Amino acid sequence: MSGFLLRWLFNAIAIYLTTRIIQGLQIPDFTTALIAALVLGIVNAFIRPIVLLLTLPINLLTLGLFTLIVNTLMLYLVAAVVRSFVITSFWSALIGAVLIAIISTLLSHIFAR
Template sequence: MGFIIRLLVNALALYLLTRVYGGVSFAPGADVVSILIAALVMGIVNALIRPVLLLLSLPINVLTLGLFTLIVNGVVLYLVAAVTALNVNGFGAAVIGALILTIISWVLDAIVGAVGLDGRDG
């Protein structure tokens, strides 16, 4: 059940990102299935590729005191856009979109946790 809730939260976050920020959008005619697929791909990329990118960029990440993570998150969003119905208007838009997506996801995670849908006790 937790996987489905996490997928739905990610899908809602991606959808809200496209409504809030004009640099990221879904292809015309994209439906709920396209949004869910983009959220699933985002989860897979975050689980498999993002840790490798963070490990490879560790020296520059240390030098920038963690700010390079924003660039890595932009690369992840750009990769997701390359294989789904998500459209990103350039790499700069991907970095800004990733930052906004992080904030939206953080708020949605807090709401899900407050309502008690995250499956955690206490």
């Protein structure tokens, strides 16, 4: 259970920091980042695997680069659920999705047991 809570916290920190770095992503406060991280975790656990399976042929053709588009769409889905999480452009969402993944992974590796 503590692993889930740490990943949730790391994702929230990653979302919050990313919205401070990328101008096209806006979130009002850290509490909203916590909510967005929870929704992102649910989306990544249940919806993303189905979308990746359905897009497998195009993912193979693009050597996995289409996964970036899938991650961007998942971020848009989170923004649709969490109304105070605003995405102003596709490119902001794409860069934001990559940055969230990088920050979250770095935090996980730094604080891994």
